Amino acid sequence: MSKHIEVNGKLVQANKRYSDLKQRQKSQISQWLYDAYKKQVAENITDDEALEPVFEKIDEAQIWIPEKEIRAQYRGKKIKFKKRMEATVQRDSFKFDYNKAANYWLQKDANSNKMDRAQVMERIVSFIEGHNTCTLATASEGHTRCTPIEYNFVDKCFYFFSEGGLNFRGLKKNKNVGIAIYEPYNGFANLKSLQIEGTASLIEPFSEEYLKIMAFKKIPEEAMRKLPQPMALIKVVPTMFDYLDSDLKKEDYSSRQHYVV
Structure with missing residues (x-):
């Protein structure tokens, strides 16, 4: 009570x-x-x-x-x-130093053994042409997307035909993209990959450049015109390459070669 x-x-x-x-x-x-x-x-x-x-x-x-x-x-x-x-x-x-981690390779590259620019680009192009699939990363505020996609490398630019997808949400507001091409991991002695940063744009359907890439892929123009709407063509102009190849150590070069276009 x-x-x-x-x-x-x-x-x-x-x-x-x-x-x-x-x-x-x-x-x-x-x-x-x-x-x-x-x-x-x-x-x-x-x-x-x-x-x-x-x-x-x-x-x-x-x-x-x-x-x-x-x-x-x-x-x-x-x-x-x-x-x-x-x-x-x-x-x-636990206060993680993000800036220190981000600058790790930049500081290491400062004293690395670099290849001649022409040699680096030759290796990069060879690696690109030896593959046909990459991960295309797009992002805008509050949104990121990494899309596995087939690419075409023409005149030192990447081209992607696409029916559409969430990666266009990022492309609408942010033209800066990332591309990654890589081989399966098989130990530190066999690393091979390429990271690319670049600027994206969309090519007008059936323009001269659009038809050129269609011809490169052997896509019949008539078949494309019969679609309800033509496929989007994304173009990425590279601005930077980071090439990683463990075999370069055998030539007394750093396994990582940084190339700014």
Whole structure:
């Protein structure tokens, strides 16, 4: 049977328990108790000193709960608060240096043994022509897409015929794209891949350039014109290549060759 007393002109339940509080009130008090625990640990103060601000906040929020209930909750939650604080400290102590990681190869390349530009491009073109499929990466704010797609390399540019897809969402707002061509991983001694950055554009259907790429792929013009709508033709003009080939070490060159167009 509940007992009531008058507090600040209001009739309140004298034997009210913490479990009787609303969930919102319990969440508030739990956070205040955690803050009190952090203060107690940092300043090496007593429970009473740590809890004093908590009681003030409870009064300001006009929450009625006997102080003994709050003290019992605090004692019961201390182990949980300790683990929570240790996990937070551990998480915050890990500060990854993104800039350092991003500049890793740039710094390493500064002292690497580089091939002549003509030689590098010859190797790059040979690698491109030795494959026909890549990953085309497009992105815009809040959206990224990596599309496996067949390519055609003509006049030092990449061309992709496409029926459509989510990669066009990125292309609409961002013409900067990435291309990756690679061979299956077979150990560090056999690495071969090519990363390309470039600028994309769309070629007008049945324009001179469009017909040229159709002829290169041996696509009959009549067949393309019979489609409900012609396929989109994406053109990517490369601006940078990163060629990786473990075999280059046998020639006393760095396995990674950076080429800016």
